[in-house]
Amino acid sequence: MAGKQQSEYAEILLSCIEEKYFKDEIALEHHSFARIISGEMKVIQADKTYTFGPGDTLLFPNNQLSTLIKNPKDGQPYKAIVIFFTPQRLKEFYTKNLIQFTIGNKHTIKKYKKNPLLESFFTSLIPYFDLESELPPQIVSIKIDEAITILRSIDPDIDSLLADFSELNKINISDFMEKNYMHNLTMEKFGYLTGRSLTTFKRDFKKAFNTTPQKWIIKKRLELAHYQLSEQKRKPIDVYLETGFENLSHFSFAFKKHFGYSPTEIQ
Template sequence: MDYQAKYITEDIKLSSYDDKFFKSDIMFDQHMLIWFISGETKIVQADATYFFKKGDIFLIPRNQLATIINYPTNGEPHKTVVMHLSTNRLRDFYANLNVTAKAPDSFKIYSFNNHPLLESCMASLIPYFEMKELPENIATLKITEAISILRTIDKAIDNILANFEEPGKIDLADYMEKNFMFNLPLEKFGYLTGRSLTTFKRDFRKVFNTTPQRWLTQKRLDLAHYQFVEKKKKPIDVCYEVGFENLSHFSYAFKKRFGYTPSDLTGKNPPANS
């Protein structure tokens, strides 16, 4: 993968790569405001799938699981400006404001398609990526500007940006059934369900009577089988959407569980026991 990243600060970067595609499963520790310069992105969450392209601007709330699949398009690299809205910066911003955040019903991805104020704010960052010496406090000023614009566009955005609570202990079975397709370290699953790694493993065995690794693999393969049979999807798409990182490993694991490969199942002559 031919990847390049330029930083104004650790919170603002220009990201670019030219490979066929790039996939990752991510838990966002901070809110991320993203402006698309070129390329396309597919974001798969537990209950929604999003597609973004050139000109789109969107906000991904923190502590959310997602599969990100990025594609260069039309001979142009996948290129974005990414601004991290960290908890520390947001605390400073809201310190002197009389704002009481209400817990949102859902942590969806917020889309601000081609909004002129946000686009102007994000586009104004481009020249700074070429400068060796930056004006003092430029990152703070630009992030403050972005937050102010977001609050002008969406009055309810305070419920996301001014909410500083950490994940509490929640129902393990319900959470894992909704999020098993995300290939994250067990420590992250523990954090998001309000548990230490040790407690997560202990509670998991109590609930599912097996190890997390075995259960996750089985659930992902079962979902893949469903996607092939009911949704008629291609192996390359299903592989990454259900939490595998490598197509050959996915095919091997699939055949070990079902007795035939994804290609057998999606071919013209699927096996009789499919």
């Protein structure tokens, strides 16, 4: 189905944010293929921060723990077309097409240069969002197959990502949490991404850090914020979202409670 932002089940959707900003913590279940139409999206991950703007085309691999901050810009709302590649769709595609595995693929965000195939494809999708009824399933299938075919023509390594149907395995909890504590996810989601049930996640976390996940995460976020304020000379308004806090007042309260002085006193 095709849909707009409010549809939770659409495989092709138009994301539109007209507010000051929209923040979300994600670890997408499916690979997503997106074109930014207007506005700006910042993607914060453990090892890198990306900024995307109008005309940018990207492929977002599944299970990438990220903070997304979407902003209107230059008087325009944030708008993006997003296509989700579900395992069912991908398996159907690769039963009809020979997989070309390579060793060059990495499980990271891919940004693609302008290409006539990409321009034509995303332009063809825009009129669908004016439909009052759902997009016919046959057209959805055609457009998703077209998207995969285009990616295969411009990215020789893409099959190694899209045709990888392996399951998440249990990973080192200490390494994972040290890289991803700034993301606001439920304990269940942290457990899933480390290959554990909630009970096993809490048990293994206690063994690794000798405290609860909630206490450890807050402490780490505050320490990161303190570093950015004191060493990088950033402002509290620019720090609180990226370090995992939902609003500035809560950040300021927690910061002063932990350190004994407010974020603004550092400067």
